[in-house]
Amino acid sequence: MKVLVTDPIADAGLDRLRDAGHDVQTAYDAEGDALLDAVADANALVVRSGTQVTDELFDAAPDLVIVGRAGIGVDNIDIDAATDHGVIVANAPEGNVRAAAEHTVAMAFATARSIPQAHGRLSDGEWAKGEFLGTELNGKTLGVVGLGRVGQEVAKRLGSLGMDLVAYDPYIGEDRAEQLGAELLDFEDVVERADFLTVHVPLTDETEGLIGEAELAEMEGGYVVNVARGGVVDEDALAEAADDGVVAGAALDVFAEEPLSAESPLLDAENVIVTPHLGASTAAAQEHVATTTADQVVAALNDEPVLNALNAPSVEESAFGRIEPYIGLAETAGKVAAQLFDGRIERVGVRYEGDIAEEDLDLVTASAQKGVFEPLEWQVNAVNAPRVAEERGIEVTETKTRQSEDFQSLVSVTVGNSDDDLTVSGTLFAGDDPRLVKIDGYRVDAIPHGHMLAARNRDEPGVIGFIGTALGEAGVNIAGMFNARETIGGEALTVYNLDEPVPGDALDALLADDRITDVRSIELNGE
Structure with missing residues (x-):
């Protein structure tokens, strides 16, 4: 490819x-x-x-x-x-987390001790020892805006150097912040208390200009370091605050427009350090x-799950092996349910029972939706399945229970509307051998593969033989068969694995027999 x-x-x-x-x-x-x-x-x-x-x-x-x-x-x-x-x-x-964190720490030290400015003066032949009075980080308060991967690494490094840590991140729990030795505060309180403010957030509508004139004024005498994304810090406001002595210094590695224009006021501010987006620039x-x-x-x-997908459900690498076999099982159950259901699908339910219920299963649920929607000939995959469901007004629910009557783990996909519903359940035998074990309430032991046929019929002698004969006359070989019934003489459900798809006239011939109430072809494309 x-x-x-x-x-x-x-x-x-x-x-x-x-x-x-x-x-x-x-x-x-x-x-x-x-x-x-x-x-x-x-x-x-x-x-x-x-x-x-x-x-x-x-x-x-x-x-x-x-x-x-x-x-x-x-x-x-x-x-x-x-x-x-x-x-x-x-x-x-993860790839550049350490590099970005180390550059943030380097920039904090550089601005606190005016290292680039002193180097420049000395390179010009001037011994300006008395003109640079630095600030020690020990005992100062570090404000971390965004306590994600990079923010956490910066907090660990600077916290170990004797800095007090305060942080703002609406997506991090207090327990995790406490583990890092950080006090979780509102954004305004972090800005007000910080002697050094480091920024570790993406550029979004909410974060653009997050650090502006008002925030800089609250940081009087402090330092700002941004190695995250340009545009989060208002560059004009920062240059003015630095020139006026509102902030003691700043260090930026990223800018709203890159490369940084030669006309940028940041270049004229003596106490602002700039580097050309070097945060991830290590070998x-x-x-x-x-x-x-x-x-x-x-x-x-390879049509395998992507661990760091941002717009599709993903899973931690350590957990992937435990859920991987259930991804295909859920998709298959969804395909079978959609092909057997007679009516407009208005809701999809995915239920997990047993050991599997302990896992993070967003990826499996998305795969179940993909399976349901594919037979409807919608352009869908695990990426856009949740959005397709939302756009078409289909309600999707996920439920879990650690209790399972008969199986160590069971995955069930239900499709339905206000009038009816149908459930297909599957499990894994011997670790990774998928089986359908229940279809619309009937206990079966069906191998989900290739061409299949599901027949509902009265539980009477000769019916299965008639179906086999009809398929044989149509040139369709039966590879396997799984039969279930409600009661003796009641309704039965038989699932056939076939080597070829069933021609339409053979389906008509089966339905013409009054002992057979329904037949449905199921296509799983060999999966």
Whole structure:
């Protein structure tokens, strides 16, 4: 498959993609129509921060499966548009965490001790020892805005140097903050108390200009460090605050517009340090993000779950092995349920029983939705299935219980509407052998594979023989059969595994017999 790389990444990542058998093409200078032409037949796109991945680009790339961001920030990627097109967006959140954290610490020390300014003066032949009175970090208060991966690493490092830690992050619990030795506060309180304020948030509508004139005024005599995303700090306000002595210093590695314009007022502020987006620029970080991104691209092109997907349910690597077999089982149960149900599907329920209920199962539930929607011929995958359900007004529920009567773990998918519903349940035998064990209340032991037929009939002698004869006359070989009934002489359900699909006239012949109440072909595409 074609993998297009439009921003330079480490050779180790390119090699990993090629070793997986993919056609890797680079287009580092492509933009505009040239970029759209290059991506038109691409199955995967790998970018850093330089390529703008827009709705127009997704429209131009109908075969695109994944956009891999070799780094953590994704503000250059339209994730909503990606989701609408069913394209996975995945980043490499761990690859440059250490590098970004260390650069943040370096910038904090550099601005506290005016290291670049002193170096410049000395390089010019001036011994300005008496003009630089630094600030020690020990005993000062560090305010961390965004206590994610990088923010936590910065807190650990600077906390170990004797700084008091306060933090703002609405998505982090107090227990985790306490583990890091940080006091979790409202944003305004963090700004007011911080002697050093470090920023570790993505650029969004909510965070743009988050640190502005009012916040800088609250930090009188303090320092601001931003190695996260440009635009979070109001650069004009910061330059003015630095010039006026409102803040003692600042250090920025990222900017609203990059490269930074030579006209930027930040360049004229003597107590502001700037670096050209070097936060992830270490050899180890670049190799790590490149190989991590390549691994995710390979997984997506192999139709395997992507661990760091941002717009699709993902799962921790340590837990993936435990849920992996249930991903296909849930999708298959959903496909079977949708093909057996007679009516408009208005709701989908996914229920987990037994050991599996202890896991994080968002990815499995999304796969169940994909299975339900595929037979309806909707353009759907695990990425956009939840959005497709929402747009079409389909209610999706997920329930769990540790109790299971007959199986160690059981996955059930129910489809229904206000008039009726139907449930298909499955489990795994011997660890990874999928079986359908209940269909619409009937206990079965069916192997979900390839071409199948489900027949409802009166429990009378000769019915199964008649079905077998009819299939044989149609040239359809039976590979396996699983029969269940409610009561002797009541209704029975029989599931057949077949070597070929059942022709329409054979289905008509079966339904013409008054002992048979319903027959449904099930196609699982060999899965």
